[in-house]
Amino acid sequence: MTARSAGPLALVLVVATAACTAPSHTTGATPATPAVSAPSQNHSQGIRPPAAAVAMESAYEQVIKRVLPSIVQITTGTGLGSGVVFDTQGHIVTNAHVVGGAREFQVTLATGGQPRSATLVGAFAAGDLAVIKVADDHGLAPAAFGDSANLRVGQMVLAMGNPLGFSGTVTQGIVSALGRTVSGQDDDGAPGATIADAIQTSAAINRGNSGGALVDLSGRVVGIPTLAATDPKLGAANGIGFAIPSATASDIANQLIRQGKVVNTHRAALGVRVGTAIGEDGEPIGVAVGAITPGGGAAKAGIRPGDVILSVNGSPTPTTTALAQVLATLNPGKQVKVEYLGETGERTVTVTLSELPGGS
Numbered sequence: 001m002t003a004r005s006a007g008p009l010a011l012v013l014v015v016a017t018a019a020c021t022a023p024s025h026t027t028g029a030t031p032a033t034p035a036v037s038a039p040s041q042n043h044s045q046g047i048r049p050p051a052a053a054v055a056m057e058s059a060y061e062q063v064i065k066r067v068l069p070s071i072v073q074i075t076t077g078t079g080l081g082s083g084v085v086f087d088t089q090g091h092i093v094t095n096a097h098v099v100g101g102a103r104e105f106q107v108t109l110a111t112g113g114q115p116r117s118a119t120l121v122g123a124f125a126a127g128d129l130a131v132i133k134v135a136d137d138h139g140l141a142p143a144a145f146g147d148s149a150n151l152r153v154g155q156m157v158l159a160m161g162n163p164l165g166f167s168g169t170v171t172q173g174i175v176s177a178l179g180r181t182v183s184g185q186d187d188d189g190a191p192g193a194t195i196a197d198a199i200q201t202s203a204a205i206n207r208g209n210s211g212g213a214l215v216d217l218s219g220r221v222v223g224i225p226t227l228a229a230t231d232p233k234l235g236a237a238n239g240i241g242f243a244i245p246s247a248t249a250s251d252i253a254n255q256l257i258r259q260g261k262v263v264n265t266h267r268a269a270l271g272v273r274v275g276t277a278i279g280e281d282g283e284p285i286g287v288a289v290g291a292i293t294p295g296g297g298a299a300k301a302g303i304r305p306g307d308v309i310l311s312v313n314g315s316p317t318p319t320t321t322a323l324a325q326v327l328a329t330l331n332p333g334k335q336v337k338v339e340y341l342g343e344t345g346e347r348t349v350t351v352t353l354s355e356l357p358g359g360s
Contacts, residue, residue, distance in 0.1 A: 059217050063158060064170055066219040070143035071110050071212055073162045074118075074132065076102040082161035082212035083107070083132065084221060086253055090137030093253045094211030095226055096123040096130040097184070097192065107134050110168045122256035124358060126267065128184065128193035128226055129249060131256040143213060146220030148245035151175055151199065159203035159225050159241070161212025173203030173239070181328050182242050183321045184227050191321045196267070196328035198242040199223045205241030214243040224249045255358070262358025268330040269356040270303075270312070270338070271296020276319045277308045284318040286310045286341065293354070301338065301349040308341040327353070 049057075070085045074094055081098030085091075092107065099105070099120060106115035116136050123130035134140065155175045163169050177200040184192025201214060205225045214223035223243030230236050255262045271293035279285040286308040292299045303309075309317055313336040317323040330336065332355040339348045 060158070060172070063215060063217055063219045064160075067143060067158075067213060067215050067221070068110050068160060068168055068170070069141040070221075071160045071162075071168065073108040073110075073167050074098055074211065075106040075108070075115065076100060078102075080162065080165060080208060081210045082208065082225075084211070084213045084224065085140050085142045086131070086257075087142050088137065088140065090118075090134040090140060091121065091253070091257055092118065092132050092134065093224065093249055094130050094132065095224065096125045096128045097186075098211045099123060099130045099132065105132055107132070108167065109139070111139075122260050122262075124252050124256065124262045124265070126193055126265065126356060126358075127244070127248065127252055127262075128195060129224070129244065129252045129256075131253050143221045144219060145246045145250050146216060146218065146222045148199065148222045148247045151178060151216075151222055151245075153178060156217055157201055157203055157222065158215045158217075159201065159205055159209060159212065159243075160215060161209035161225060163204075163206035163208045165208055169209075171204040173201050176200040176202050176240070180242060181325045182227055182229075183325055185230075191319075191324070194321070194324040194328045195226060195242060195244055197245050197248065198227075199245055201225075201241050201243060202239040203241065204239070205243075209241075220246075221249075222246045265356045265358045266332070267356035268327045268332050268334065268353040269296075270309075270323075270327065270351060271298045271354050272303065272309075274309065274320055274323065287317055287320050287323050289340075297351040297354050298338070301351045303338070303340060303349065303351070304342070306343075309338060310341060310346070311339040312336055327356075332356075 072083045074081050074083045083092040083094035086093045103120045105118040107118045108115045116134050118132045118134045121131040121133050153175055159171045180198040180200050181196050182198050183194045186192050205228045209225045212225050213221045214225055216222050223246055225243045227242040229240035272289050273291040274287040274289055276284045277286050277288040289305050289307045311317055312326045315326045332353055334353050335350055337348055338351045
């Protein structure tokens, strides 16, 4: 199963959606007067809901009231997505795929008002995170970020963002699984970012939700909704969405704000540039090495351009996405066995993993 980025949303889709949801009474036809029946005894007297239901409803209301003012809509020249107010200096954390190649944005607060101008602070495409800064930080309400390490499967969460351009939308679900490693896919089919330790949730995540907030019932941001699962044949898989853990988002955001780039990715790398190698039957057989980082782990182990990597640490790597997912589960400095196909046939060498560069 692949996962598709949940945004940014093309503005034309917002218009089409709005047009398709016009109520039927706008046709001008006079509706027939409905027959009025006597209310039932239970309805007239009122039924008090169970205390647990009232408490849960109240919890939802309080969380939404507290967190929603921290959720913004980010508009670029090609689409829109969501963001979370990170601090009082105007910094907003979002997804790298939301900002795309843009450097200037319009930010609209959930509380309304005129859009505010913002500029790019920095992006970490490999982890699908970015930070932008609003010029006018008046009235911004920073969200409280929780520790995603304390999440439990089954815990109730809310996803807040701007799906399909409907600002301030909230959906509810649970934490379905933890520690997933998932990769995105761009609209053109190209591989996207790989997310390590992703949070899987049943809360609905749609296009435009990207960069918003996954929130626990204490009102703390525990993740950044990023991907929605899709089946190549069936399309979107409802109820299967993924979020970047808040611990990762906070760490990367702080590095981008302080350094303008990520100086410590905590992600492993082989020290190669690769592309998927295709066999005679048209199926992927491994990742072809196109270039080697001088002094990197692969170079020191004797891997050369033109070699085809077949597996890392015993896990097959038939595609570049598969290789990225394996490396996302490993730490820099770890020694791993790499099986590859070279000029003299298949070989296995030991490679000491380096750190994935952060870029800017």
